[in-house]
Amino acid sequence: MDGRIEAGFRYRFRELLKLVGAKRLDFGVDLLLGRGRERAAREGESLGRALAGLYEETRQKVKRRVEVTGCSFGEVPWERFSEEGPPRFLCDPSLGGLARWLRAAGYEAFVDDAIPGHRLPDEALRRGHVLLTTEAEVLLRRIVVDGSLLVVWVPSALTRKEQLGMVLRDLDLDLREARCMACGGGLVATAKDAVFPRIPPRTAKWLDEYFICARCDRLFWRGTHWQRIARTLEQAAAS
Ligand SMILES: [Zn+2]
Numbered sequence: 522m523d524g525r526i527e528a529g530f531r532y533r534f535r536e537l538l539k540l541v542g543a544k545r546l547d548f549g550v551d552l553l554l555g556r557g558r559e560r561a562a563r564e565g566e567s568l569g570r571a572l573a574g575l576y577e578e579t580r581q582k583v584k585r586r587v588e589v590t591g592c593s594f595g596e597v598p599w600e601r602f603s604e605e606g607p608p609r610f611l612c613d614p615s616l617g618g619l620a621r622w623l624r625a626a627g628y629e630a631f632v633d634d635a636i637p638g639h640r641l642p643d644e645a646l647r648r649g650h651v652l653l654t655t656e657a658e659v660l661l662r663r664i665v666v667d668g669s670l671l672v673v674w675v676p677s678a679l680t681r682k683e684q685l686g687m688v689l690r691d692l693d694l695d696l697r698e699a700r701c702m703a704c705g706g707g708l709v710a711t712a713k714d715a716v717f718p719r720i721p722p723r724t725a726k727w728l729d730e731y732f733i734c735a736r737c738d739r740l741f742w743r744g745t746h747w748q749r750i751a752r753t754l755e756q757a758a759a760s
Contacts, residue, residue, distance in 0.1 A: 622681055627700055673687075
Protein backbone atom coordinates (compact mmCIF):
# COMPACT_ATOMS: atom_id res chain seq x y z
CA MET A 522 0.00 0.00 0.00
CA ASP A 523 2.69 2.49 1.05
CA GLY A 524 4.75 1.47 -1.97
CA ARG A 525 1.88 2.37 -4.29
CA ILE A 526 1.32 5.69 -2.53
CA GLU A 527 5.00 6.56 -2.80
CA ALA A 528 5.04 5.63 -6.47
CA GLY A 529 2.10 7.94 -7.13
CA PHE A 530 3.57 10.84 -5.19
CA ARG A 531 6.97 10.23 -6.77
CA TYR A 532 5.32 11.00 -10.10
CA ARG A 533 3.42 14.00 -8.72
CA PHE A 534 6.51 15.57 -7.10
CA ARG A 535 8.57 14.92 -10.19
CA GLU A 536 6.05 16.69 -12.42
CA LEU A 537 6.07 19.70 -10.06
CA LEU A 538 9.86 19.96 -9.87
CA LYS A 539 10.13 19.62 -13.65
CA LEU A 540 8.01 22.76 -14.05
CA VAL A 541 10.63 24.90 -12.32
CA GLY A 542 13.50 23.25 -14.18
CA ALA A 543 14.91 21.62 -11.05
CA LYS A 544 18.30 20.01 -11.50
CA ARG A 545 18.89 16.61 -9.86
CA LEU A 546 15.23 15.69 -10.10
CA ASP A 547 15.49 12.29 -8.44
CA PHE A 548 17.40 13.75 -5.51
CA GLY A 549 14.72 16.42 -4.99
CA VAL A 550 11.92 13.88 -5.21
CA ASP A 551 13.64 11.52 -2.75
CA LEU A 552 14.09 14.42 -0.36
CA LEU A 553 10.37 15.27 -0.47
CA LEU A 554 9.32 11.64 -0.03
CA GLY A 555 11.67 11.38 2.96
CA ARG A 556 10.13 14.50 4.48
CA GLY A 557 6.68 13.00 3.97
CA ARG A 558 7.69 9.83 5.79
CA GLU A 559 9.12 11.89 8.66
CA ARG A 560 5.98 13.98 8.87
CA ALA A 561 3.77 10.87 8.93
CA ALA A 562 5.81 9.41 11.81
CA ARG A 563 5.96 12.70 13.71
CA GLU A 564 2.29 13.63 13.36
CA GLY A 565 1.04 10.07 13.61
CA GLU A 566 -0.91 10.41 10.37
CA SER A 567 -1.09 8.13 7.37
CA LEU A 568 1.65 8.38 4.77
CA GLY A 569 -0.95 9.27 2.14
CA ARG A 570 -2.24 12.24 4.10
CA ALA A 571 1.26 13.46 5.07
CA LEU A 572 2.41 13.32 1.45
CA ALA A 573 -0.80 14.99 0.26
CA GLY A 574 -0.13 17.91 2.64
CA LEU A 575 3.48 18.20 1.55
CA TYR A 576 2.45 17.96 -2.08
CA GLU A 577 0.03 20.86 -1.70
CA GLU A 578 2.67 23.03 -0.01
CA THR A 579 5.16 22.23 -2.76
CA ARG A 580 2.55 22.89 -5.45
CA GLN A 581 1.82 26.33 -4.01
CA LYS A 582 5.53 27.18 -3.94
CA VAL A 583 5.96 26.05 -7.54
CA LYS A 584 2.85 27.98 -8.58
CA ARG A 585 4.17 31.18 -6.99
CA ARG A 586 7.57 30.69 -8.58
CA VAL A 587 6.00 30.23 -12.03
CA GLU A 588 3.87 33.35 -11.50
CA VAL A 589 6.79 35.48 -10.34
CA THR A 590 9.26 34.38 -13.01
CA GLY A 591 6.62 34.02 -15.75
CA CYS A 592 8.49 30.97 -16.89
CA SER A 593 7.80 27.26 -16.66
CA PHE A 594 9.48 24.20 -18.13
CA GLY A 595 6.47 22.41 -19.56
CA GLU A 596 2.72 22.83 -19.59
CA VAL A 597 1.34 24.02 -16.26
CA PRO A 598 -1.62 21.79 -15.36
CA TRP A 599 -3.48 24.48 -13.42
CA GLU A 600 -3.54 26.78 -16.46
CA ARG A 601 -4.52 24.13 -18.93
CA PHE A 602 -8.28 24.44 -18.78
CA SER A 603 -8.66 28.20 -18.41
CA GLU A 604 -8.84 28.52 -22.21
CA GLU A 605 -9.74 25.01 -23.37
CA GLY A 606 -13.00 24.93 -21.44
CA PRO A 607 -13.84 22.55 -18.61
CA PRO A 608 -12.21 19.11 -18.63
CA ARG A 609 -14.15 15.87 -18.78
CA PHE A 610 -12.95 12.96 -16.73
CA LEU A 611 -12.72 9.23 -17.18
CA CYS A 612 -12.35 7.60 -13.75
CA ASP A 613 -11.11 4.16 -12.86
CA PRO A 614 -13.91 2.13 -11.25
CA SER A 615 -12.48 2.56 -7.74
CA LEU A 616 -13.13 6.32 -8.05
CA GLY A 617 -16.89 6.09 -8.52
CA GLY A 618 -17.42 8.17 -5.36
CA LEU A 619 -15.12 10.93 -6.60
CA ALA A 620 -16.91 10.88 -9.97
CA ARG A 621 -20.21 11.63 -8.21
CA TRP A 622 -18.68 14.58 -6.36
CA LEU A 623 -17.10 15.92 -9.56
CA ARG A 624 -20.54 15.87 -11.19
CA ALA A 625 -21.98 17.77 -8.23
CA ALA A 626 -19.13 20.27 -8.75
CA GLY A 627 -20.35 20.67 -12.34
CA TYR A 628 -17.96 18.42 -14.27
CA GLU A 629 -18.64 15.44 -16.51
CA ALA A 630 -17.06 12.37 -14.98
CA PHE A 631 -17.49 8.92 -16.46
CA VAL A 632 -17.01 5.51 -14.91
CA ASP A 633 -17.33 2.61 -17.32
CA ASP A 634 -17.01 -0.87 -15.83
CA ALA A 635 -17.13 -2.35 -19.33
CA ILE A 636 -13.66 -0.98 -20.16
CA PRO A 637 -10.89 -3.29 -18.87
CA GLY A 638 -8.43 -1.45 -16.58
CA HIS A 639 -5.49 -1.72 -18.97
CA ARG A 640 -7.56 -0.10 -21.75
CA LEU A 641 -8.53 2.99 -19.71
CA PRO A 642 -5.57 5.20 -20.73
CA ASP A 643 -6.12 4.59 -24.48
CA GLU A 644 -9.84 5.11 -24.06
CA ALA A 645 -9.32 8.39 -22.16
CA LEU A 646 -6.97 9.58 -24.92
CA ARG A 647 -9.45 8.61 -27.64
CA ARG A 648 -12.25 10.49 -25.86
CA GLY A 649 -10.08 13.51 -25.01
CA HIS A 650 -10.78 13.02 -21.30
CA VAL A 651 -8.50 13.49 -18.32
CA LEU A 652 -7.85 10.11 -16.71
CA LEU A 653 -8.31 9.92 -12.96
CA THR A 654 -6.70 6.84 -11.49
CA THR A 655 -5.45 5.35 -8.24
CA GLU A 656 -3.10 3.02 -10.15
CA ALA A 657 0.51 4.24 -10.13
CA GLU A 658 1.47 1.81 -12.93
CA VAL A 659 -0.57 3.90 -15.38
CA LEU A 660 1.93 6.73 -14.90
CA LEU A 661 4.61 4.70 -16.67
CA ARG A 662 2.58 4.30 -19.87
CA ARG A 663 4.12 5.83 -22.96
CA ILE A 664 1.15 8.10 -23.73
CA VAL A 665 1.41 9.51 -20.19
CA VAL A 666 5.18 9.94 -20.20
CA ASP A 667 5.18 11.70 -23.58
CA GLY A 668 2.42 14.06 -22.40
CA SER A 669 -0.30 12.96 -24.86
CA LEU A 670 -2.64 11.93 -22.05
CA LEU A 671 -3.22 14.00 -18.93
CA VAL A 672 -3.51 11.73 -15.91
CA VAL A 673 -4.30 12.86 -12.41
CA TRP A 674 -3.21 10.18 -9.98
CA VAL A 675 -5.44 10.26 -6.90
CA PRO A 676 -4.42 8.61 -3.62
CA SER A 677 -6.99 6.00 -2.59
CA ALA A 678 -6.00 6.70 1.05
CA LEU A 679 -7.78 10.09 1.01
CA THR A 680 -11.47 10.73 1.60
CA ARG A 681 -13.63 11.61 -1.37
CA LYS A 682 -13.76 15.22 -0.23
CA GLU A 683 -9.95 15.35 0.00
CA GLN A 684 -9.67 13.68 -3.41
CA LEU A 685 -12.05 16.23 -4.89
CA GLY A 686 -10.10 19.13 -3.36
CA MET A 687 -6.89 17.73 -4.79
CA VAL A 688 -8.27 17.42 -8.33
CA LEU A 689 -9.86 20.90 -8.24
CA ARG A 690 -6.58 22.47 -7.03
CA ASP A 691 -4.41 20.45 -9.41
CA LEU A 692 -6.26 21.80 -12.42
CA ASP A 693 -7.38 25.10 -10.84
CA LEU A 694 -11.06 24.34 -11.39
CA ASP A 695 -13.89 26.42 -9.94
CA LEU A 696 -17.21 25.04 -8.83
CA ARG A 697 -19.70 25.12 -11.69
CA GLU A 698 -23.44 24.59 -12.01
CA ALA A 699 -24.19 21.21 -10.43
CA ARG A 700 -24.78 18.27 -12.75
CA CYS A 701 -26.72 15.12 -11.95
CA MET A 702 -24.63 13.14 -9.47
CA ALA A 703 -25.92 9.85 -10.83
CA CYS A 704 -25.15 10.29 -14.53
CA GLY A 705 -23.54 13.71 -15.08
CA GLY A 706 -26.39 15.10 -17.19
CA GLY A 707 -27.19 18.81 -17.08
CA LEU A 708 -29.98 19.95 -14.73
CA VAL A 709 -32.85 21.86 -16.31
CA ALA A 710 -35.24 24.00 -14.30
CA THR A 711 -38.77 22.67 -14.57
CA ALA A 712 -42.20 23.94 -13.59
CA LYS A 713 -43.40 22.64 -10.24
CA ASP A 714 -46.76 21.70 -11.75
CA ALA A 715 -45.09 19.48 -14.35
CA VAL A 716 -43.40 17.28 -11.73
CA PHE A 717 -45.80 17.73 -8.83
CA PRO A 718 -46.75 14.03 -8.49
CA ARG A 719 -43.05 13.16 -8.03
CA ILE A 720 -42.37 15.68 -5.25
CA PRO A 721 -42.57 14.37 -1.67
CA PRO A 722 -45.54 16.22 -0.14
CA ARG A 723 -43.52 17.76 2.70
CA THR A 724 -40.99 19.17 0.22
CA ALA A 725 -43.72 20.52 -2.06
CA LYS A 726 -45.02 22.62 0.81
CA TRP A 727 -41.88 24.74 1.18
CA LEU A 728 -39.98 24.57 -2.14
CA ASP A 729 -41.00 25.92 -5.56
CA GLU A 730 -37.84 25.34 -7.61
CA TYR A 731 -37.23 21.95 -9.22
CA PHE A 732 -34.78 20.56 -11.74
CA ILE A 733 -34.79 17.54 -14.02
CA CYS A 734 -31.69 15.75 -15.26
CA ALA A 735 -31.74 16.13 -19.03
CA ARG A 736 -30.14 12.68 -19.39
CA CYS A 737 -31.74 10.36 -16.82
CA ASP A 738 -34.87 12.34 -15.85
CA ARG A 739 -34.05 12.26 -12.13
CA LEU A 740 -35.75 15.00 -10.11
CA PHE A 741 -33.70 17.42 -7.96
CA TRP A 742 -34.47 20.22 -5.56
CA ARG A 743 -32.41 22.41 -3.28
CA GLY A 744 -33.45 20.73 -0.06
CA THR A 745 -31.31 20.02 2.98
CA HIS A 746 -29.48 17.19 1.17
CA TRP A 747 -28.52 19.53 -1.69
CA GLN A 748 -27.42 22.21 0.79
CA ARG A 749 -25.20 19.70 2.59
CA ILE A 750 -23.59 18.73 -0.70
CA ALA A 751 -23.07 22.40 -1.62
CA ARG A 752 -21.34 23.05 1.72
CA THR A 753 -19.05 20.04 1.26
CA LEU A 754 -18.17 21.23 -2.25
CA GLU A 755 -17.31 24.71 -0.99
CA GLN A 756 -15.11 23.25 1.76
CA ALA A 757 -13.34 20.98 -0.74
CA ALA A 758 -12.77 23.84 -3.19
CA ALA A 759 -11.46 26.15 -0.47
CA SER A 760 -9.24 23.61 1.31
ZN1 LIG B 1 -28.93 12.05 -14.49
